[in-house]
Amino acid sequence: MIPLSHYLILSAILFSIGLYGVFTRRSAIGILLSLEIMLNAVNINFVAFAKFMAPQALAGQIFVIFTIGVAAASTVVGLAIIVAIYHNYKTIFVDEIDVMKW
Amino acid sequence: MWSNFLSASIFYLIAIVGIIFAILSVTLKNMFHSALALIVMLLGVAVVYIYLDAEFLALVQILIYVGAIMTLVIFAIMLTAEIYNKNIKRHNQQKLISLIIASSMAGFLIFVLSRFKAQAGVSFFEPLTLAMIGKELLTKYVLPFELISIILLAALVGSAAISKKE
Helix, strand or coil, rough: CCCCHHHHHHHHHHHHHHHHHHHCCCHHHHHHHHHHHHHHHHHHHHHHHHHHHHHCHHHHEEEEEEEHHHHHHHHHHHHHHHHHHHHHHHHCCCCCCEEEEE | HHHHHHHHHHHHHHHHHHHHHHHHHHCCHHHHHHHHHHHHHHHHHHHHHCCCHHHHHHHHHHHHHHHHHHHHHHHHHHHHCCCCCCCCCCCCCHHHHHHHHHHHHHHHHHHHCCCCHHHHHHCCCCCCCHHHHHHHHCCCCHHHHHHHHHHHHHHHHHHHHHHHCC
């Protein structure tokens, strides 16, 4: 049986990788992909704690269902915004989209 | 004994594969390849859910993340990112400091978590079934359940409205 801390360590490593991606990517889609990695790390944490700390409660798994739903909604809206930005500015690199910076 | 060892080693193998493909996904230059690497990492997370007795979540992960979200992402990549152009820089100038910050955070978390002694998980319990999840979703958590439907509907309409041309 794998101990709880190993799940948490896996999730911490994935979260840090996602953080690195958010910091370094220039493309907005790359940032969204890194955000997905971070969200998945958080979901692993939820399910692992739910299994080890309160095995009879379903709250952990149900929370993860809601997290996946909200992540899907945010990704869809983000991609729509990126496509709209690409139509207007012909770029998706976040350091070139600087009209709101003066 | 032997099956315990086998299942543990498969878990660590899957975890290492997931970490490697997550690293590939944030470092690869070609955005399409990095989306494909992310798909492998999401499948690895689904296997981790199975290890955590959350089979329903594993199926949801494969259906929604790998099936729906990544298809959308790949469509968006093909619509926008110039993957054929090899001369564009894909990462910004903050690689070194980001690596320092991310790895120090990972190191700190691993240091703290490796000293974390939880009591062993309670093994003798009735396995959570899909029927129980459905019952909870429609009784105790019915308000968030309806709210998430409204959020998804709003996202559907909103994204269609945002991305259409005038």
